Amino acid sequence: MTTTVDPIATVPMPLLSRYAECTMWLARYMERIENLARIIDVTETFVRSGASDGWRAIVQINADEERFFATHDATTARSVITFYTIDTENPTSIVSLAHAARENARSLRPVISTEMWAQLNIFTKFVRSLGRDDIRPSEISQLCTRIKQDCQTHTGITEGTFYRDQASIFYNAGRHLERADQITRLIDIKYHTLLPSEAGVGSEVDISQWSAVLRSAAGYHAYRRVMSADIRPSSIVGFLLKSEAFPRSLSTNLRHLHSNITQLRRDYHLRGASHIVGRVEHLRNILDQQTATEIIVRGLHEFNDWIQNELQDIQREIANAFWPAPGAAVLAPETPELFPASSQSQSQS
Amino acid sequence: MADKTNGQPGPKPSSHGAPEALADTGLFSHYQNSHFFCELTNSGGHTDPQVELIRDRLNALPLDDLRSRAKQAEQELYNLGITFTVYSERDAIDRILPFDLVPRILARKEWQHIEAGVKQRVQALNMFLWDIYHDQNVLRDGIIPRDLVVGNANFCPAMIGLDVPGGTYVHINGTDLVRDDAGRFLVLEDNARTPSGVSYVIENRHTTLRVMPDIAAGIDLMPVDEYGMRLQNALAELAPEGVDNPQVVLLSPGIYNSAYFEHVFLAREMGVPLVEGRDLVTENDRVYMRTTAGLRPVHSIYRRLNDDFLDPEAFDPTSMLGVPGLVQAYRKGNITIANAIGTGVADDKAVYAYMPRIIRYYLSEEPILSNVETHICAEPEGLAYTLANLKNLVVKPVGESGGYGLIIGPHATQDELAEFRTKLEADPANYISQPVINLSVSPTLCENGLEPRHVDLRPFAVTGKSTWVLPGGLSRVALRRGSLVVNSSQGGGSKDTWVLAQ
Incomplete structure (x- = not known):
């Protein structure tokens, strides 16, 4: 058979459902590790600057209270840091997330670049080797920085080497979905730290801690440049939720997620993508139609919670559409016109 | 231990000659191989100028240099995940297949x-x-x-x-070959199910060329x-x-x-x-x-x-x-x-014994590669020969695999031989016997420098409408001194196999 046009443009290569699932989760786990490192780092800063129960907030925003208190009496720096870094029994610890990222990456070795694998291999082995000495108070900030950098190295290698086909779209969808989720949790950490002690809102402690939140999301300087002297909490929340230019904002990530799913429908003819596109659009509309102040007045925590639930639903729908459980109804083989190259009904030549 | 003169860079001048010339100084000065066919120093006698050039280049390498290259290669294999994973109850440990950076060389012919x-x-x-x-x-x-x-x-x-x-x-077929004292290649076994190891052939080449660029420079290898x-x-x-x-x-x-x-x-x-x-x-x-x-x-x-x-x-x-x-x-x-x-x-031990006859039957040709001389005890002459030479032979049951139930004559006691003789006579059809083969050796980096270690060779053949054989194959090496067992489960490693293109 003679190929006269770029086969990639006309005949999309099929992507195994399992690969799609693994790529999306690889991206999510790597983002989650990075964000956890950011959150631990910023909490450490909070506590140093006087927040009374900063460590408890991490457990709350991750909804891990039940599991945490089953094995611990109190949320001390030591117990929470251990729980979220080296505790292999805790599925939300960095070591468990790194393990999960690694298993997904292992499944993906046939499709990801060798550079991606080599870096993940070294990084996950490093995380697995961490012990009590590595998470002492004097070491923890440095460790968080190292983990953050390793995650960013992964992101960079992925950007530079991962072939841009369906798998990379699922990867990007995973990254943006996770970032959208994580920014709401990062905002919530502040909510939990200062409320319900109303007295704290607007005080100097408050402002320095909101600055720390911005810093932890690498948004402090951009915020200053754009918003200059306006350091009101509602402006900062507005920036984190609604900035169209800040790479970790909710709005930016919903926009990217929307474009990823649209790409699956448009370029890869994946019929299952259509109603998910609608779902993400709906979410964007709701965010667009409210100011940050309105969101705060109606209940910032409730809003964050609601977003997190919506994102979980979207993840579930993506799974149902693209990697349905064995036994569940699968789409019948596509019509020959869409995938002429791998159809048996083609005439012989 | 290597002597001080190892520090000299570059090939030794005027070393294109008999192997003894290498022995004065350099990596090969302590290389002692008196009993076996050596893949590099050619106790079999032929002199290929390219093989000599490679040998001279190797000889001129300081031992410390060779060791640091070996370490670098190992680290690279580990980081790239060219590994197999051993699972225990709590842990997954990645291991590399031990790699020796001294290539095994085959002349074009x-x-x-x-x-x-x-x-x-x-x-x-x-x-x-x-x-x-x-x-x-x-x-x-x-x-x-x-x-x-x-x-x-x-x-x-x-x-x-x-x-x-x-x-x-x-x-996909993997044919396990060994080389005897005289340098003859013999088929030890056919692997016609799902032979493994070909990834190491190709990765070993990449690794070897990365850490030994100076040894390979200008040498035309089959890809x-x-x-x-x-x-x-x-x-x-x-x-x-x-x-x-x-x-x-x-x-x-x-x-x-x-x-x-x-x-x-x-x-x-x-x-x-x-x-x-x-x-x-x-x-x-x-x-x-x-x-x-x-x-x-x-x-x-x-x-x-x-x-x-x-x-x-x-x-x-x-x-x-x-x-x-x-x-x-x-x-x-x-x-x-x-x-x-x-x-x-088809790759069963019992059928193996019949392969030379199977080749003659279908192709009307003599086998190009001989089997290891095999005596089929189901046949009267084979049984008689086996019984008469029991203490010099390896006798294997045909139905077993993994080395179970066999006896190595030279290593067995009188009692064991007597006991085995009874079993053999009771059920001769269940056994074949072969002479003990002294596998050839290849210089390998060991604790004390370059030492001879036994190797085998598994070439891989791919058959669609016709058959193509990957040049070279997997050279497995028994890293323990004196060991003839090249399997990775028993301390075996591998090395790159260079087929000279000219």
Whole structure:
């Protein structure tokens, strides 16, 4: 058979459902590790600057209270840091997330670049080797920085080497979905730290801690440049939720997620993508139609919670559409016109 | 230990001569090999100027330099994940297959001999398999006892009468070769099921060229990179008839299999999806894979699963790794499976003994590569010879694998020999015997510098409509001093195999 046009443009290569699932989760786990490192780092800063129960907030925003208190009496720096870094029994610890990222990456070795694998291999082995000495108070900030950098190295290698086909779209969808989720949790950490002690809102402690939140999301300087002297909490929340230019904002990530799913429908003819596109659009509309102040007045925590639930639903729908459980109804083989190259009904030549 | 003069860079001048010239200074000055055929220092006697050049370059390397290169290679293999994983209850440990950076070298002529021999053997294996699953002339003509074939545990009745495309059963074959005292290559064993190790051949080449660029400089080597492409082509050209653009996949047991790296490697080199059983389904006796766009047809499967696990409906019903309905689709001619089901009967120890006769029977040619001299105890002369020479022979039961139930005459006590003699006389048909082979050696980096270590060679042959042999093959090396066991499970490693292009 003679190929006269770029086969990639006309005949999309099929992507195994399992690969799609693994790529999306690889991206999510790597983002989650990075964000956890950011959150631990910023909490450490909070506590140093006087927040009374900063460590408890991490457990709350991750909804891990039940599991945490089953094995611990109190949320001390030591117990929470251990729980979220080296505790292999805790599925939300960095070591468990790194393990999960690694298993997904292992499944993906046939499709990801060798550079991606080599870096993940070294990084996950490093995380697995961490012990009590590595998470002492004097070491923890440095460790968080190292983990953050390793995650960013992964992101960079992925950007530079991962072939841009369906798998990379699922990867990007995973990254943006996770970032959208994580920014709401990062905002919530502040909510939990200062409320319900109303007295704290607007005080100097408050402002320095909101600055720390911005810093932890690498948004402090951009915020200053754009918003200059306006350091009101509602402006900062507005920036984190609604900035169209800040790479970790909710709005930016919903926009990217929307474009990823649209790409699956448009370029890869994946019929299952259509109603998910609608779902993400709906979410964007709701965010667009409210100011940050309105969101705060109606209940910032409730809003964050609601977003997190919506994102979980979207993840579930993506799974149902693209990697349905064995036994569940699968789409019948596509019509020959869409995938002429791998159809048996083609005439012989 | 290496002496101080090792520090001199560059090849030694005027060292193009007899091997003894190397012995004065340099890496080879303490290399002692008096008993065996050496792959590099050529106790067999021929002098290839390129081999000498490589040897001289190696000789001029300081030992510390060689060690630091070896360390670098190991680190690289580890980081790149060219590893197998050992699972314990709590942990997964990645191990590299021990790698020796001193290449094993084959001259062009030696390789041509091996290549021709391997092709001949693969052709005979395929003709034999077609015959025993169709007319069974070879049994009717009494070339090989019927019981040995039809009664063999690996004989697969489901294959009877099935016309596999191209008559190819063994698409991928690994022929284990050893070299005796005289430097003759002998076939130790055929691997016609799912031979492994080819990924190491290619990765060893990459690693060796990266850490030994100065040793390889200007030497024209036969390339090993085309393996994946050749394999993909073979599987595509033997896809069921009427398929325009066949979808080939590699079927792996998954990430917990110890050979998973090799599966990844091959899928990447072939440019095909690596699937697990759960990624495939059958419908109306056709095979599909689950994709994000729904079910897509699959036409050729390179499977890295044993027969038993392929299809719970046809074989082991407890297997979770296979694809229900696969064998039915296979029998309908809707899918090509490589290697075919039921090839295990051809690489059996008992059948091995008959391979020279099988080659003569189908091809009317003398075997190009000899078997290790084998005495079939089912035959009176073979039994008589074995009984008379028991203390000099290895005697193996034909039905067992993994070295069970065999006796190595020279290592056995009088009592053990007497006991074995009784067993042998009671059931001679269950045994074959062979002389003890002194495997050739190759200089290998060991604790005290370069030392001779025993090696074997597994060339890989790919057969679609014709057979192609990957130049070289896997050189496995027994890293323990004196050991003849090259298996990775018993302290074996591997090294790059260089076939000189001129």
